[in-house]
Amino acid sequence: MRFKVQSIILALVLLALALAPIILSKYWINILTEVLIMGLFAMAFNLLFGYSGLLSFGQAAPFGIGAYVTALLIQQKFGGFLTVVGIGTFTALLASVVMGFLCVRRDEIFFAMLSLALGMMLYTIVHNWRDVTGGSDGLPVFGIPHLDLFGLSLNVKSYVNLYYLVFVIFLVGAFFIYVIIGSPHGLIMTSIRENKLRFTFSGGSVNNVRLFVFSIAGMISGLCGSLYCIFTRMASPEMLHWSFSAKPVLMTILGGSGTLFGPAVGSLIFFGLEQLITAYTTNWMIFLGAILVPVVLFFPKGVLGTLLDLLQGREK
Amino acid sequence: MNRDFILETQDIHHSFGRFKVLQGVSIKVPYRQVTALIGPNGAGKTTFYNIISGRYKPTKGKVIFEGKEITQMPAHKRIRIGLSRSFQITNIFSSLTVIENIMVPIAIQMGMAYIFYKRLKNCENLYQRAYEVLKLIGLQDKALIPANQLSYGDKRLVEIAIALAINPRLILLDEPTAGMNPEETDRMIGLIKDLAQETEATFLITEHDMKVVFSLAEYMYVLHQGALLAEGLPQEIRENKAVKEAYLGGSLDA
Amino acid sequence: METIALYILNGLSWGMLLFLISLGLTTVFGVLGVLNFAHGSLFMLGAYFSLQIMRLSNNFWLALVFAPIFVAIVGAIIERFILKRVYRRNVSYQLLITFGILLILDDSVRLIWGPAYHVIDPPQILSGSINVFGRAYPVYRFFLIVVGPILGIFIWAFFSFTRLGKVIRAAAFDREMAAGIGIDVNKLFTLVFGFGTYLAALGGALAAPHQSVGPAMGERVIIESFIVVVIGGLGSYPGAFVGALVLGIVESFGTAFAGPAQMALPYMLLAFVLLVRPRGLFGKEV
Numbered sequence: 090m091r092f093k094v095q096s097i098i099l100a101l102v103l104l105a106l107a108l109a110p111i112i113l114s115k116y117w118i119n120i121l122t123e124v125l126i127m128g129l130f131a132m133a134f135n136l137l138f139g140y141s142g143l144l145s146f147g148q149a150a151p152f153g154i155g156a157y158v159t160a161l162l163i164q165q166k167f168g169g170f171l172t173v174v175g176i177g178t179f180t181a182l183l184a185s186v187v188m189g190f191l192c193v194r195r196d197e198i199f200f201a202m203l204s205l206a207l208g209m210m211l212y213t214i215v216h217n218w219r220d221v222t223g224g225s226d227g228l229p230v231f232g233i234p235h236l237d238l239f240g241l242s243l244n245v246k247s248y249v250n251l252y253y254l255v256f257v258i259f260l261v262g263a264f265f266i267y268v269i270i271g272s273p274h275g276l277i278m279t280s281i282r283e284n285k286l287r288f289t290f291s292g293g294s295v296n297n298v299r300l301f302v303f304s305i306a307g308m309i310s311g312l313c314g315s316l317y318c319i320f321t322r323m324a325s326p327e328m329l330h331w332s333f334s335a336k337p338v339l340m341t342i343l344g345g346s347g348t349l350f351g352p353a354v355g356s357l358i359f360f361g362l363e364q365l366i367t368a369y370t371t372n373w374m375i376f377l378g379a380i381l382v383p384v385v386l387f388f389p390k391g392v393l394g395t396l397l398d399l400l401q402g403r404e405k
Numbered sequence: 406m407n408r409d410f411i412l413e414t415q416d417i418h419h420s421f422g423r424f425k426v427l428q429g430v431s432i433k434v435p436y437r438q439v440t441a442l443i444g445p446n447g448a449g450k451t452t453f454y455n456i457i458s459g460r461y462k463p464t465k466g467k468v469i470f471e472g473k474e475i476t477q478m479p480a481h482k483r484i485r486i487g488l489s490r491s492f493q494i495t496n497i498f499s500s501l502t503v504i505e506n507i508m509v510p511i512a513i514q515m516g517m518a519y520i521f522y523k524r525l526k527n528c529e530n531l532y533q534r535a536y537e538v539l540k541l542i543g544l545q546d547k548a549l550i551p552a553n554q555l556s557y558g559d560k561r562l563v564e565i566a567i568a569l570a571i572n573p574r575l576i577l578l579d580e581p582t583a584g585m586n587p588e589e590t591d592r593m594i595g596l597i598k599d600l601a602q603e604t605e606a607t608f609l610i611t612e613h614d615m616k617v618v619f620s621l622a623e624y625m626y627v628l629h630q631g632a633l634l635a636e637g638l639p640q641e642i643r644e645n646k647a648v649k650e651a652y653l654g655g656s657l658d659a
Numbered sequence: 660m661e662t663i664a665l666y667i668l669n670g671l672s673w674g675m676l677l678f679l680i681s682l683g684l685t686t687v688f689g690v691l692g693v694l695n696f697a698h699g700s701l702f703m704l705g706a707y708f709s710l711q712i713m714r715l716s717n718n719f720w721l722a723l724v725f726a727p728i729f730v731a732i733v734g735a736i737i738e739r740f741i742l743k744r745v746y747r748r749n750v751s752y753q754l755l756i757t758f759g760i761l762l763i764l765d766d767s768v769r770l771i772w773g774p775a776y777h778v779i780d781p782p783q784i785l786s787g788s789i790n791v792f793g794r795a796y797p798v799y800r801f802f803l804i805v806v807g808p809i810l811g812i813f814i815w816a817f818f819s820f821t822r823l824g825k826v827i828r829a830a831a832f833d834r835e836m837a838a839g840i841g842i843d844v845n846k847l848f849t850l851v852f853g854f855g856t857y858l859a860a861l862g863g864a865l866a867a868p869h870q871s872v873g874p875a876m877g878e879r880v881i882i883e884s885f886i887v888v889v890i891g892g893l894g895s896y897p898g899a900f901v902g903a904l905v906l907g908i909v910e911s912f913g914t915a916f917a918g919p920a921q922m923a924l925p926y927m928l929l930a931f932v933l934l935v936r937p938r939g940l941f942g943k944e945v
Contacts, residue, residue: 144751191934197750198694199937202885206929209882213926217919273512273528274521276501280509283498290458290496291510291567292484293518301519335758342755372770378762385756386744 094400099350106256110249119320122252124353124360125259126316127336131344131352132266133309134337139346140270141302142282144197146334147204150188150211151181151307153329155314157215160228160324170236170245174315181311182304189303193296196285205331212329227325230318245319255316259353262309267349269305278302339377343384345391354393410469411436411575411607412457412488417466419452426452427463428631434575434609439601441618441639442611444628445652450611451493453628454577457609458490459483471574484510489573493580495560497552497567504548506563507535510570535570541603542566542596558589562596569600578610582617594620619643627651661792666911668791672800674907675807676862676869680880681887681899682814683858689894690831690851693742694750696757698859699881700764705730705860706867706876707768710777719782719868727860734856738849761877769874776873785868799868806865811900818896827851831894886929892942901940 106125110118130152137143159177162168168176192203215222222228236243236254245251269275277298281288285295318324327333336359337352344355362380366373388395412434419427427449434440444450455461457468459480468476470488478486498506511534512518525531539545542562547555552563561581568576581597582590594617601608601621612618618625618639625642627635629651635642642648684698695701708726713719737760745753780786781799788795818824830837830847838844863876870876887906891898909928913921932939 138751144754191930195933195937198754199933201751201754202889203930203933206926206933209926210923210930213920213923217922268524269521271524271526272521273517273523273525273531274519276505276508276525277512277518280498280501280505283500284496287492287496287498287567288509289481290484290490290492292481292513292571293509294481298518305521338755338758370770372766374762375766375770378759378764378766381759381762382741382756385752385759386741389748389752 095397103260110252115248118248118252120360120364122248122255122320123317124356125255126313126320127340127359128353128356129259129262130310130313131337131340131356132263132349133306133313135341135346135352136266136269136278136302136306136309138338138341139351140275140282141278141299143193143299143303144201144338145192145204145303145306146201146331146338147188147192147206147208148306148310148337149329149331149334150204150208151185151310152314152317152333153211153215153324153326154184155181155311156318156324156328157222157228157314159315159318160230161221163230163233163319164228166232166234169234170243170319171238173234174312174319177315177318178308178312181314182308185304185307185311186300189300189307193299193303205334208329208334209331212326212331215329216326222324222326225326227323227327229323231322233319233322251320255320258312258316262312263349263353266309270349274298274301339381341391342381343391345394347390347394348397351391351393355391358392409436410434411471412609413467413469414453414457415467415469417453417456417463417468419449419456419461419463419465426631427456429466430628430631430633432626432633432636434607437601437605437607439597439608439610439621439623441622441625442609442628443613443615443618443625443642444634447630448628449631450628451579454490454579454611458488458577484571484573485514487571487574488577489568489571489575490577491564491568491579491581493583495557495564497560497563499553500551502549502551503544503555503563504532504535504539506552507538507566507570508532510567511535511538514571538566538570541569541600558585558592561585561589561593565596569604569606572604573606575607575609578608580612581610582612582614590614590617593617597621661794662915664792665794665796666915667908668796668800668804670908670911671904672803672869672907673910674903674905675803676866677880677883677887677907678807678900678903679810679865680859680862681884681891681903682811682896683855683862684884685888685891685894685896685899686858687852687855688888690827691742691746691848693746693753693757694885694893695852695855696754696881697737697760697764698757698855698884699877699879700761700768701730701734701856701859701877702863702866702880703768703874703877704733704764705863706872707772707863708860709864709867710772710779710872713779722867723861723864726864727857730860730863731853731857734860735849735853737856738852742852743845743848761881765874765877772874774874776871778871779867781868803865803869810861811896815896882929883925886925886932888939889929889937890932890939892939894943895939895941898939898941 109121134145134148137145155177158180159173162173162176167173188207191207192200195203216225233245236245243250245254277293281295281298289295314328340355340359341352343358344353345351362376363373366376384391390398410433414430414432417427417430430453442450456463459478462477467474475483498509508531512531536545539548544559544562544566547559552560565578565581582593585593597608598621610621622639625637625639626633627642627648634651635645635648680702684695688694705726708729709722712722712726741756745756785799785802788797818828826842827847830842830844883906887899887902890905891902906925906928909924913924917924
């Protein structure tokens, strides 16, 4: 029963998203594009936080790497859309393997701090390495290559085309994460979160499994970074700062870490709030904090989680 | 190296800082002999277990499993070679279902820990094997219940089931009846007796409940203040003066 | 030779300030078990309150005395109504809550005082400079170098010799035991958090004449005090002292020798300690 209702709601939402460009203006379509990119980014973060119990404050690192590599490749006119995004994603994957190798051997606070520290080290390098990265100004991106697939050529500069492309990638990414969660590996991930000691005494290597998840999450983050670079037409150091790493964290808490789409819902709420509040004042962080605190205190399952609970409760 | 013994420890010493917990403990456990390790509180039993299972590396001494030295081997690798353990304080995967608890060690053993592309629900062999273990323990009817909703006694059963799941050669039971009422305790004694007969596993048990120990043990070691006070057949131990004194007049009667 | 001495002096003056701030952070962690992400924001609040009091009274010492007290009250309120509810929860949620408080405080400051930077002059007695190795060195920095250890000794004496100090240490060591022997752990926790906040705010009030007062002050401080506390060991007081000195001196020499890499130095130090010896110099086994 519950499954049917959820599926219907999901289908409706996806339909609405698919039809959005017909109804909404360019401004709002761009907002939705950003919601989807950051939503997938938050869902990747949640693989680490909600499902594996790892609070990472450094996801901006693979994200930013994806962005910068893609920007550099576009500048050098190196290949089509798939190539620049693909290489950006792959580089982020490699970086995550290295970063993960260092981070996963520590728990909780130390893991969070270490991920933050490594992310910030990358930030300072990129921020100061003017010759390659453009320093604090970042890298502007001109001439986004077309997407060439199956003989068709898609002009990604058009905001509608980019929106649909991002939408499709979001769905593919969400499905990928869905498959992972429902796989044997997903069970293993959760068991480590439940009881690290017992997992070790079931024959598993905690560090190796965590490294695996960390790398997957980093790869998806890198993909989001590449897309974000194309969307904003630039790569900037802010994308590597720990305050950027905090965004998927906030979105996941808002939307709920216990469900697949919770973080994406959180992304929608996040940007919705931003639009709503910045109409009146530039100090919208204070509202974000003012909402975050009660959500953590009273609604630990986030908006989506709490809604689903209510739905279930109503049927009983 | 001698292959008549599944487990051998040679002169195990262990200290935490200046505090000496174990001082030269040597035991030899033959295949399929139900062996008990007893001793008053603070004797060092849990530390000894932690060393055998790989949670600690001893300050001095050797641990030999099936003829090979494993003193420095990491804990998770020991599970892979067939050395399993249960815990005194229930240590299960609380929010997973009972059958999922058992599936974790089995999945690892079957090399499925990194399979991220298959649906778990389609892995029939995994479910099958886990169900077999549940039947052995008697929990098959509760397979789909989240583990944190079980009674304490049933949780202890899951605790042991996880250790059994990989078909271990040696299984260390750390106070399996801790916190149980008499009914649950009897059930556990019966279960361990059956398992000792029906499976290939060798059991090494530590216990506080003397009734449990004397019902199950074929051979006993007594640990006191970090050293072996006595060893022998249960009857011998029961009549051993030094052991009785160590327990300060507490009853050794079953 | 002279330049090295000057670098050391610079390292010491910032280091002593960092020591006070980190002492607050490590005390809160040691007793409450909470790593307060908003600690830097409380430092910043101390600087701003100090600024405000000086605008009204034109008296630095008045500000130095009262600003930290007001901020400590804010801290106590935060603990009583927000933090208390998350003690039983996962550490990650504690970090998240304090992060939410950080967002609120940082933006509140922007809202009330505006985004600009403000410069405060040190008081008459401490203004001007002394001749050190042929260079003019600000008197105020000497003041900081001296004030730090003096306060440190007072605090150490407080924890070692007074009854309240011992009670706090007992509660840090074993919360349940302390409650068991009749200590009101709730009130104690509020007090300790207020104390930790006080130290952060005091650091802010002292820092105000040393560096300009602006909304980004908290960000640098929270990272650096994290680093100090990790290097020294979570919950350790001598650790906070040594850690602060190390970081202060490393940064001071970093500005001179490391060029563009200097920004990365604190993070590299943090990563290094977390990888090699997470419990730090004096901390407990992790």
